[in-house]
Amino acid sequence: MAASPVGVYKRRDTITALPLYYSGHLLKKYTGEKDFKKCYGELRGSTIFLYTDQMHDTYSEKLDLQMLKSMVMDAPYQKNRSTIYTLTLSNEEVQLKVDNPNTGEEWRGFIMTVATREIPSKLQLLPGQILRLEEVLSEEQKRQALCSPLPTTTYPIRPSSSSSSPGNTYDSTLSGIPPCFFPVSRQKAEKMLKENTEYGNIILRPSTDNTNYAITLRQDNPSGPVMKNYKVLSIDTGFIIELNSPVTVPSLAAVLDHFLMETEFRLEPFLVPQTYDTCIGERAS
Structure with missing residues (x-):
């Protein structure tokens, strides 16, 4: 045929x-x-x-x-x-x-x-x-x-609860894009969050216009899960989270921290688990 x-x-x-x-x-x-x-x-x-x-x-x-x-x-x-x-x-x-x-x-x-x-x-x-x-x-x-490969971004981390620094103070000791970044579309990010709830509920991704970034998150409400998307603008001094009252932060890690802290850490970055070996070489028979 x-x-x-x-x-x-x-x-x-x-x-x-x-x-x-x-x-x-x-x-x-x-x-x-x-x-x-x-x-x-x-x-x-x-x-x-x-x-x-x-x-x-x-x-x-x-x-x-x-x-x-x-x-x-x-x-x-x-x-x-x-x-x-x-x-x-x-x-x-x-x-x-x-x-x-x-x-x-x-x-x-x-x-x-x-x-x-x-x-x-x-x-x-x-x-x-x-x-x-x-x-x-x-x-x-x-x-x-x-x-296109995204440039490596230097970003600080959120201070631990034992830190003596008040407010939103960040320690610039890590470099690279946060591990919950995925080069996917809004639709793909929402699908990932919907189908893999155990991996987390917040993804950092390119914005729809591919000139900035965006946050896609899944919030579990009594009436059911809700998907939300927020735009993150890149500026010379850091990033602006486009909210009703825009928030300026120094790094992509700080963008994530803002969402985590504002939701009292009910959100978790979306991380795909990796498998590891536990034995070096093969055992002798």
Whole structure:
């Protein structure tokens, strides 16, 4: 029995693990090649995966658009002729040909949007197509932010109950991001808290706009558990917790401490337990 298109797409999702933004039939050739070859292309994340045909679930080639230096149309856009684009990457040059000029313009819009993280200013597209580009731009910005390593942050710890220092005084002796930080979305953080209640109930994560941080927490009320999310802005001198009365703290650890102390330590940072070995080497038989 022939594979169904849905089944093929699902296997491609598993292989590439990247969001699908656009797809369609293409013709392509590299510099030095004489003729264009037919293929099927999928733009997933910032990579174009090329398949020999629409029903192959394993790609034969891929183009990394993060290496894109320029994308040039060989001739001005015309409604009744094929469109050819020359993509100059840092390691190679390839030409893509699309028989339908309208589809070619869509390919250009999607490629340039994910490569530059900016929608081209001049596109011959309909309002609905531009709206889709805006959605893709937002999704790709979030994806790239989560894939990028976050800088190591120096943060103090909460003083112990035996500390003689009054108020919110912190000892700057530890460095790194708090262990309850996870590079996940709001929805994923809420799911983690809902499905793993024994691990804790407060997660530090990137904010929705991926330029700051956020706190996701689960509070157990008599009427049932409630999920809450708070934005944490990064400033030169520390962080601002966006509450009705904003609170400024010097570090990410201090952000966590504020929530712990304000809830009288009914909250616990979300920590996934690690397993450890108890024997060094193998016992002699």
